Amino acid sequence: xxxxxxxxxxxxxxxxxxxxxxxxxxxxxxxxxxxxxxxxxxxxxxxxxxxxxxxxxxxxxxxxxxxxxxxxxxxxxxxxxxxxxxxxxxxxxxxxxxxxxxxxxxxxxxxxxxxxxxxxxxxxxxxxxxxxxxxxxxxxxxxxxxxxxxxxxxxxxxxxxxxxxxxxxxxxxxxxxxxxxxxxxxxxxxxxxxxxxxxxxxxxxxxxxxxxxxxxxxxxxxxxxxxxxxxxxxxxxxxxxxxxxxxxxxxxxxxxxxxxxxxxxxxxxxxxxxxxxxxxxxxxxxxxxxxxxxxxxxxxxxxxxxxxxxxxxxxxxxxxxxxxxxxxxxxxxxxxxxxxxxxxxxxxxxxxxxxxxxxxxxxxxxxxxxxxxxxxxxxxxxxxxxxxxxxxxxxxxxxxxxxxxxxxxxxxxxxxxxxxxxxxxxxxxxxxxxxxxxxxxxxxxxxxxxxxxxxxxxxxxxxxxxxxxxxxxxxxxxxxxxxxxxxxxxxxxxxxxxxxxxxxxxxxxxxxxxxxxxxxxxxxxxxxxxxxxxxxxxxxxxxxxxxxxxxxxxxxxxxxxxxxxx
Amino acid sequence: xxxxxxxxxxxxxxxxxxxxxxxxxxxxxxxxxxxxxxxxxxxxxxxxxxxxxxxxxxxxxxxxxxxxxxxxx
Numbered sequence: 001x002x003x004x005x006x007x008x009x010x011x012x013x014x015x016x017x018x019x020x021x022x023x024x025x026x027x028x029x030x031x032x033x034x035x036x037x038x039x040x041x042x043x044x045x046x047x048x049x050x051x052x053x054x055x056x057x058x059x060x061x062x063x064x065x066x067x068x069x070x071x072x073x074x075x076x077x078x079x080x081x082x083x084x085x086x087x088x089x090x091x092x093x094x095x096x097x098x099x100x101x102x103x104x105x106x107x108x109x110x111x112x113x114x115x116x117x118x119x120x121x122x123x124x125x126x127x128x129x130x131x132x133x134x135x136x137x138x139x140x141x142x143x144x145x146x147x148x149x150x151x152x153x154x155x156x157x158x159x160x161x162x163x164x165x166x167x168x169x170x171x172x173x174x175x176x177x178x179x180x181x182x183x184x185x186x187x188x189x190x191x192x193x194x195x196x197x198x199x200x201x202x203x204x205x206x207x208x209x210x211x212x213x214x215x216x217x218x219x220x221x222x223x224x225x226x227x228x229x230x231x232x233x234x235x236x237x238x239x240x241x242x243x244x245x246x247x248x249x250x251x252x253x254x255x256x257x258x259x260x261x262x263x264x265x266x267x268x269x270x271x272x273x274x275x276x277x278x279x280x281x282x283x284x285x286x287x288x289x290x291x292x293x294x295x296x297x298x299x300x301x302x303x304x305x306x307x308x309x310x311x312x313x314x315x316x317x318x319x320x321x322x323x324x325x326x327x328x329x330x331x332x333x334x335x336x337x338x339x340x341x342x343x344x345x346x347x348x349x350x351x352x353x354x355x356x357x358x359x360x361x362x363x364x365x366x367x368x369x370x371x372x373x374x375x376x377x378x379x380x381x382x383x384x385x386x387x388x389x390x391x392x393x394x395x396x397x398x399x400x401x402x403x404x405x406x407x408x409x410x411x412x413x414x415x416x417x418x419x420x421x422x423x424x425x426x427x428x429x430x431x432x433x434x435x436x437x438x439x440x441x442x443x444x445x446x447x448x449x450x451x452x453x454x455x456x457x458x459x460x461x462x463x464x465x466x467x468x469x470x471x472x473x474x475x476x477x478x479x480x481x482x483x484x485x486x487x488x489x490x491x492x493x494x495x496x497x498x499x500x501x502x503x504x505x506x507x508x509x510x511x512x513x514x515x516x517x518x519x520x521x522x523x524x525x526x527x528x529x530x531x532x533x534x535x536x537x538x539x540x541x542x543x544x545x546x547x548x549x550x551x552x553x554x555x556x557x558x559x560x561x562x563x564x565x566x
Numbered sequence: 567x568x569x570x571x572x573x574x575x576x577x578x579x580x581x582x583x584x585x586x587x588x589x590x591x592x593x594x595x596x597x598x599x600x601x602x603x604x605x606x607x608x609x610x611x612x613x614x615x616x617x618x619x620x621x622x623x624x625x626x627x628x629x630x631x632x633x634x635x636x637x638x639x
Contacts, residue, residue, distance in 0.1 A: 018594045022587055029583055040573065058576060190576045197580045201587065205618050209609050314608075346607045348594030348615050352587055 011162035013342045019351025026355045030191050034179025037187045044391045047184035047398050048374045050279040060292030063276040065192035069364030078333035080308025083246045084232025088301045093259040096558045098267035099294035100551045103287045106268050108535050109445045111286045112527045118271040119379040125444040125528050126455030135379035137433045143405050146368035147412025153361040160338045176365050177406035181399045188366040195359035202356025203303040209344040210310035223313035235565045248490040257496025261503040265438035272371040287547035294554050307340045373401045435499035436462025439506035448529045454513035462506025469498045581629025588623025591615050
């Protein structure tokens with residue numbers, strides 16, 4: 001596994017006393033917030049849904065922050081160095097349209113149904129079996145992913161700072177466990193907002209100084225064309241053929257696989273992010289939150305992709321893959337963000353940059369843990385094990401589940417330390433559920449004819465088809481020409497097409513089974529499905545306060561940005 | 567739970583964080599001007615620690631003042 005190879009590498013940077021003070025102050029502050037909020041999480045609504053009283057800005061920044069993990073930051077900076085500006089697709093077409101769709105089309109149904117979770121919505125729309133399938137898969141995959149991220153981050157800390165791997169795992173995980181168990185979702189959200197601000201404060205200086213050193217954007221493009229290839233600074237013009245771009249991908253995969261199925265699946269049905277929006281204080285705030293998240297998401301490439309591109313121009317040494325880096329004693333792609341941090345940041349700024357990485361890791365982990373806790377308590381424990389507990393009982397179960405969830409994550413981290421290949425399998429497992437779940441939720445919300453059995457069988461068939469395609473390519477690599485439409489397709493292209501086909505299977509099975517089974521009466525679909533739900537009036541607001549207006553602004557900015565780097 | 571005292575806004579915590587970081591980073595930057603390091607970072611001449619720290623400090627100060635708890639009349 002690439003990250004295992006990093007284990008033996010020497011440290012990249014050394015922290016000064018002022019850097020350490022900044023890092024320690026950060027830990028003290030997040031624990032202080034958890035302690036301060038401990039008395040505000042006494043009911044189920046408070047603990048699991050933050051009292052449903054978050055403003056649009058808090059819910060929106062938290063919505064984005066839960067997704068801004070450190071591995072995401074470092075991984076996509078590395079991808080930008082390796083593949084060029086194509087990596088931006090994961091931030092723009094791979095996020096913005098889906099976030100706007102969530103805001104304007106899906107959020108009203110999530111919000112009006114007063115569900116606690118996405119599996120909870122499936123229960124209301126399709127019945128208990130769909131909820132059970134979705135909840136069990138989500139809960140276990142979430143907590144396992146949390147462990148994998150924890151291990152990977154500890155390894156990064158080992159490489160960058162020389163910190164002991166056990167120290168990193170236990171200190172960071174216990175900190176998250178304490179503040180989430182004390183203050184529930186409210187504490188997780190407060191800390192995510194703080195972490196979001198620190199990530200920007202710590203990372204924004206790198207592209208600013210990098211552009212100064214490179215002599216501006218036009219000079220940067222010239223240097224990248226000289227050091228790598230002119231293809232590296234074009235977002236769309238090289239996607240006409242699988243062989244014309246460094247990622248080995250075709251525009252159909254980007255548009256339909258990433259931009260439609262994967263992106264919509266993740267941003268509209270992954271409870272890790274949707275939970276933050278459900279905590280909004282009213283429906284207008286719930287609609288505005290993903291729009292605010294989308295606006296900031298469109299800017300994230302400036303602190304992630306641009307540093308990777310700048311490294312192509314300004315770093316004196318060429319970065320390589322892990323194996324070559326270990327063999328030559330050089331640096332790998334994965335180290336590009338810490339290398340750029342060390343290049344420009346002296347004492348103090350370095351501490352803030354490292355704090356940004358730690359904050360990113362903790363916000364992602366808190367997101368995983370709080371989502372796991374809610375789904376376990378409401379959709380598994382209360383639904384399948386103990387239906388008649390008091391609200392106080394479920395809050396206690398939630399607190400203990402937080403601790404247990406973190407301990408399972410720690411256990412997963414140690415398991416991955418022994419058997420690194422588990423990491424690949426769990427990440428693949430997680431991807432199996434996202435695309436079909438989007439098919440099920442989308443049909444559930446927009447098509448009143450979809451029936452309960454159809455929801456379950458569609459979800460199951462989509463998931464099994466995804467697993468089947470993954471296994472087929474593993475056993476026979478030539479199957480790639482069928483699954484990904486080209487024998488030249490790389491892993492990322494395969495993931496996108498697999499997601500697309502599994503979504504198609506889910507939708508087809510859901511439609512066929514729906515016509516073979518009896519539909520629910522319309523009276524039972526009120527508040528759940530488009531066409532039979534009266535969306536409540538939100539009052540008369542001026543244009544500048546309307547979600548549709550801001551969604552249009554973000555949508556126009558999205559189109560303009562894509563054209564600028566076409 | 568509704569009769570509990572008013573909750574401190576998250577923006578106040580964000581302000582405290584920016585303020586403390588701003589003070590520490592600016593101070594570290596000024597220290598480096600007075601005592602230049604043997605191996606300076608690239609673009610050291612721009613003294614990014616000083617002005618970036620000052621930006622964080624100013625933002626932190628604004629958030630702390632704007633969102634400080636007010637005494638009830």
